[in-house]
Amino acid sequence: MSGEHAPSTPVAADKASLLTPFNIVTGLIVFVGLILTLLRFTKGLAGVTNLSDNNPWGIWISFDLLCGVALAAGGYTTSAACYVFGLKRYHSAVRPAILTAFLGYALVVFALHYDVGRPWRLPYPIFYSPGPTSVLFEVGLCVFLYLNVLFLEWTPSALEWLGLKKWRNVMVKMTLALTIFGVVLSTMHQSSLGALFLIAPSKLHPLWYSSYLPVFFFISSIAAGLSMVIFEGTLSHRYLHDKMDEHYLSAHDQVHLGFGRGAAVVLVIYFFLKLVGLALDNTWHYLLTGYGAMYSLELLGFVALPALLYAVGVREKNLKIIRWAAVLTVLGIVLNRFNVSWFAFNWQLPAAERYFPSWMEVAVSIYIVTVGLLLFRFIATRMPIFHEHPDFKEAEPEEEPHAHETRPHPQSFGH
Amino acid sequence: MEFFTYHDFTMYTKGAAYVLMAVTLLGILGFWLFLTERDEDKLIK
Numbered sequence: 485m486s487g488e489h490a491p492s493t494p495v496a497a498d499k500a501s502l503l504t505p506f507n508i509v510t511g512l513i514v515f516v517g518l519i520l521t522l523l524r525f526t527k528g529l530a531g532v533t534n535l536s537d538n539n540p541w542g543i544w545i546s547f548d549l550l551c552g553v554a555l556a557a558g559g560y561t562t563s564a565a566c567y568v569f570g571l572k573r574y575h576s577a578v579r580p581a582i583l584t585a586f587l588g589y590a591l592v593v594f595a596l597h598y599d600v601g602r603p604w605r606l607p608y609p610i611f612y613s614p615g616p617t618s619v620l621f622e623v624g625l626c627v628f629l630y631l632n633v634l635f636l637e638w639t640p641s642a643l644e645w646l647g648l649k650k651w652r653n654v655m656v657k658m659t660l661a662l663t664i665f666g667v668v669l670s671t672m673h674q675s676s677l678g679a680l681f682l683i684a685p686s687k688l689h690p691l692w693y694s695s696y697l698p699v700f701f702f703i704s705s706i707a708a709g710l711s712m713v714i715f716e717g718t719l720s721h722r723y724l725h726d727k728m729d730e731h732y733l734s735a736h737d738q739v740h741l742g743f744g745r746g747a748a749v750v751l752v753i754y755f756f757l758k759l760v761g762l763a764l765d766n767t768w769h770y771l772l773t774g775y776g777a778m779y780s781l782e783l784l785g786f787v788a789l790p791a792l793l794y795a796v797g798v799r800e801k802n803l804k805i806i807r808w809a810a811v812l813t814v815l816g817i818v819l820n821r822f823n824v825s826w827f828a829f830n831w832q833l834p835a836a837e838r839y840f841p842s843w844m845e846v847a848v849s850i851y852i853v854t855v856g857l858l859l860f861r862f863i864a865t866r867m868p869i870f871h872e873h874p875d876f877k878e879a880e881p882e883e884e885p886h887a888h889e890t891r892p893h894p895q896s897f898g899h
Numbered sequence: 900m901e902f903f904t905y906h907d908f909t910m911y912t913k914g915a916a917y918v919l920m921a922v923t924l925l926g927i928l929g930f931w932l933f934l935t936e937r938d939e940d941k942l943i944k
Binding site: 745759798801 | 900912913915916919920922923926930931933934936937
């Protein structure tokens with residue numbers, strides 16, 4: 485492509501051997517994943533999973549869907565911060581966050597094709613037989629619509645890469661409307677994913693069951709989104725550094741500092757709300773049980789601790805601490821979603837009747853994450869995600885920098 | 900704690916929640932002050 489950007493990649497690097505450790509490992513994972521895909525769609529769910537009528541939702545729902553949606557929340561948090569709340573100094577983080585969110589949601593839908601018995605009927609609830617009284621219908625509709633919104637939000641990068649200036653300008657003009665629509669849809673379905681479990685008060689352990697589950701899911705998704713932007717930004721900075729231009733690099737640290745501050749506040753609010761949830765249901769006594777230890781670990785180790793680390797990191801302007809806090813938060817969100825949908829679900833059943841995933845289910849989840857990683861790398865190394873496209877550098881007017889900023893920030897970075 | 904009526908239960912739990920809300924407000928305020936105490940220093944180490 486004419487506009488392809490490779491700021492510091494030497495020509496020799498393009499000719500490097502394909503047999504790198506990264507390519508070999510991901511190639512093996514994809515190969516195994518394709519074989520398991522063949523098994524799944526020829527032998528059915530029973531051929532590769534330990535799912536049953538008692539446990540119809542397994543790791544593909546717990547990880548691929550619940551964690552996938554929560555960790556893809558960086559898209560709406562970043563675009564809302566930038567375009568709705570006017571925090572333009574985070575503009576450079578929008579494109580990577582939108583790309584991560586778009587791929588995250590796309591892979592959620594991709595993973596659903598493995599999980600539902602008759603995947604060719606996935607469009608039925610939307611177009612053929614909607615069930616508007618069902619929370620699951622709302623989740624499905626919102627995910628369907630938001631995936632389209634994310635695709636449209638991502639298109640300016642692709643259109644710049646393709647050199648379609650006219651269409652790119654049309655899409656850029658839709659940015660604010662798409663952002664608002666995306667925030668509304670995300671608010672709805674992030675919380676509704678928690679509301680799904682309100683129907684099962686006798687199945688979910690009382691420590692995790694609460695009438696405030698939708699609120700918990702929504703607030704924790706904000707922390708997850710902010711932390712994922714930091715986490716993804718750190719990895720990208722390390723492995724895709726040569727694709728970043730001065731504009732991105734100059735704003736990088738400030739983005740992490742600002743998002744760390746936001747995540748600290750959100751996490752501490754989430755922590756206290758969880759305590760209020762315990763008080764309203766009077767479930768304190770469960771804290772002294774085995775499940776209580778798990779709950780305490782989740783709340784103290786993966787909510788309170790990262791909140792404190794974020795705060796210390798922001799106070800000390802120490803980005804290393806902030807990045808570790810982001811890792812802890814991401815792990816904490818995964819643990820929380822696992823607890824709600826798996827570990828603490830059907831908790832009263834004897835161990836023999838509890839669900840444990842087969843190795844093939846785990847392998848398919850790893851395969852799907854790997855596909856996401858490969859797609860991210862493919863797009864980020866070709867399209868203007870971490871750098872400005874040379875033809876669009878002056879596409880938008882410069883804006884006044886914020887009074888409290890330490891250095892001027894790029895305001896004409898992409899869409 | 901033993902409850903005999905739903906009213907007893909809600910009186911107890913709502914009372915606890917109100918106390919906790921006060922603690923929450925103070926806790927968040929303290930956390931915010933801790934978080935922003937050094938805001939004037941904008942240099943990144």
